[in-house]
Amino acid sequence: MPNSGSGQAIGLAVIGAGYWGPNLVRNAQATPALRVRWLCDLDEVRARAVLGEYSTVGVTSSYADVLADPLVRAVAIATPASTHFELVAAALEAGKHVLVEKPITSNHADAVKLVELAERSGLTLMCDHTFCYMPVVRRIREMIHGGEIGDVRFFDSVRINLGLVQPDVDVLWDLAPHDLSILDFVLPPGTRVVSVSAHGADPLGTGRACLAYLVLRLNNGALAHVHVNWLSPTKVRTTMIGGSRRTLVWDDTNPAARLQVHDRGIDLGEDAALSHEARRQKLISYRVGDVVLPALPETEALRAVMAEFADAIATSRPALTDGRAGLRVLEILEAASRSLELDGATVAVGENR
Numbered sequence: 001m002p003n004s005g006s007g008q009a010i011g012l013a014v015i016g017a018g019y020w021g022p023n024l025v026r027n028a029q030a031t032p033a034l035r036v037r038w039l040c041d042l043d044e045v046r047a048r049a050v051l052g053e054y055s056t057v058g059v060t061s062s063y064a065d066v067l068a069d070p071l072v073r074a075v076a077i078a079t080p081a082s083t084h085f086e087l088v089a090a091a092l093e094a095g096k097h098v099l100v101e102k103p104i105t106s107n108h109a110d111a112v113k114l115v116e117l118a119e120r121s122g123l124t125l126m127c128d129h130t131f132c133y134m135p136v137v138r139r140i141r142e143m144i145h146g147g148e149i150g151d152v153r154f155f156d157s158v159r160i161n162l163g164l165v166q167p168d169v170d171v172l173w174d175l176a177p178h179d180l181s182i183l184d185f186v187l188p189p190g191t192r193v194v195s196v197s198a199h200g201a202d203p204l205g206t207g208r209a210c211l212a213y214l215v216l217r218l219n220n221g222a223l224a225h226v227h228v229n230w231l232s233p234t235k236v237r238t239t240m241i242g243g244s245r246r247t248l249v250w251d252d253t254n255p256a257a258r259l260q261v262h263d264r265g266i267d268l269g270e271d272a273a274l275s276h277e278a279r280r281q282k283l284i285s286y287r288v289g290d291v292v293l294p295a296l297p298e299t300e301a302l303r304a305v306m307a308e309f310a311d312a313i314a315t316s317r318p319a320l321t322d323g324r325a326g327l328r329v330l331e332i333l334e335a336a337s338r339s340l341e342l343d344g345a346t347v348a349v350g351e352n353r
């Protein structure tokens, strides 16, 4: 039997002890508002190995037993995407709050059912869009929402490395949820993706795309580009967000200058009455201002994920990355998959609903 719950802490069970689950366990255990009671995996030996011999956290392969424990008020699910719908639905039906790994489910219709079930039941449904909880991403969001960079003109994200060719998903579903959840998180309210065109390739003949390029159109006329690739010998993690006033460059492989704020760009005549031709004729002036490196705390994103989950439950408010955020990301992913099948044709986001 697991240890008994402490005072006010929210009893939590982590489901899945594979690659990612142990990170959830470690960060939940470091969160005073949470109390890990169970680690559940079909493979009990693996779960036991994650906890170590002396842990008082319970180990089980029975999800039903976890859901039957009245001291478990919440579950954190880190199993493969294809299992999310069934596991999340069962938890919500048992009255438990849920933190689920990305992507929320493998298809939009299932995700809608989960979001509606959570809302009807008054339960927290949060997606682990981990990157949104990095201090750098929080800072980017504040700067964009606060108007510091002006109107968003472009978003360009590169996430490439030598990656594991996954058994159940292509590179799009493995890596692009990160970029798309970041895009969703930082865009100003009311700005959203309206269409996507995706190209992919499978040079190893694995049956799944190992590299992909996505072009996304936003409803403010801006363009976004996402490049994901499992075959790159070097790791590149760079996101550039161009605004009418400043441009942000986030290089996650460069801790000394993770975020650069460039006050440099191109100023054209702002006279709206000028024709295109007249604007072209007008002298372009390059603005050469400062490059600022904001100071950022080095805290682990998953720690903030756990704190947000606990606080959303305690205060009955939607989490920053709630089920609806998961739905928006899923909509884009589905449209991108459809575009891949159609050899890059432009697909409206939300068209498949």
Ligand SMILES: NC(=O)c1ccc[n+]([C@@H]2O[C@H](COP(=O)([O-])OP(=O)(O)OC[C@H]3O[C@@H](n4cnc5c(N)ncnc54)[C@H](O)[C@@H]3O)[C@@H](O)[C@H]2O)c1
Pocket: 015, 016, 017, 018, 019, 020, 021, 040, 041, 042, 043, 046, 063, 077, 078, 079, 080, 081, 083, 087, 101, 102, 103, 128, 129, 130
């Ligand atoms: N947020 C992130 O940055 C991040 C990073 C990696 C993975 N993930 C996500 O985490 C999830 C898991 O990925 P992973 O790489 O850890 O997978 P994994 O295959 O390494 O581990 C999955 C584990 O779930 C267990 N499992 C499967 N079905 C189960 C069930 N019904 N009940 C209990 N246990 C079950 C398996 O035995 C396995 O140990 C995926 O959704 C993935 O997209 C998120």
